[in-house]
Amino acid sequence: MAKTVPDGAGAYSRGALSKRTGCNIETIRYYESIGLMPEPPRTESGHRVYADDHVRRLTFIRRCRELGFGLREIRSLLGLVDGGEASCAEVHALTLDHVADVHRKIVDLRRMERVLSAMAAQCEDDEIPDCPIIDALFEEKPHREL
Numbered sequence: 030m031a032k033t034v035p036d037g038a039g040a041y042s043r044g045a046l047s048k049r050t051g052c053n054i055e056t057i058r059y060y061e062s063i064g065l066m067p068e069p070p071r072t073e074s075g076h077r078v079y080a081d082d083h084v085r086r087l088t089f090i091r092r093c094r095e096l097g098f099g100l101r102e103i104r105s106l107l108g109l110v111d112g113g114e115a116s117c118a119e120v121h122a123l124t125l126d127h128v129a130d131v132h133r134k135i136v137d138l139r140r141m142e143r144v145l146s147a148m149a150a151q152c153e154d155d156e157i158p159d160c161p162i163i164d165a166l167f168e169e170k171p172h173r174e175l
Contacts, residue, residue, distance in 0.1 A: 045079070
């Protein structure tokens with residue numbers, strides 16, 4: 030159970046935290062439910078009160094998500110922040126693994142771009158009902174470049 034704080038104490042409501050960080054209210058709730066965000070203290074009337082530490086942590090989480098880190102990876106990174114058992118060397122290794130994953134995705138996206146461009150090049154952009162792009166998408170076997 031979260032501790033209570035007197036009414037009027039604290040810095041931000043959930044809505045204000047959302048506005049300050051640009052993070053959706055439902056996302057904040059979700060992060061709290063999975064333990065990425067600590068549950069904030071409440072006023073006597075039961076309203077959540079978020080502090081600057083919550084803003085900082087949510088900003089960290091959002092930035093990690095923008096960089097493509099998964100929730101498990103973020104939890105590991107927060108282990109260092111929270112004084113847990115994660116070391117800087119572990120964070121470094123996790124980051125290098127993520128870089129390798131990003132590189133794999135870039136390779137896949139470039140391959141997809143080539144395939145889609147090839148499909149579009151077959152299209153004459155006519156008003157006729159037959160479309161080579163649609164036909165290619167209905168093929169049972171994947172395109173040879175994928």
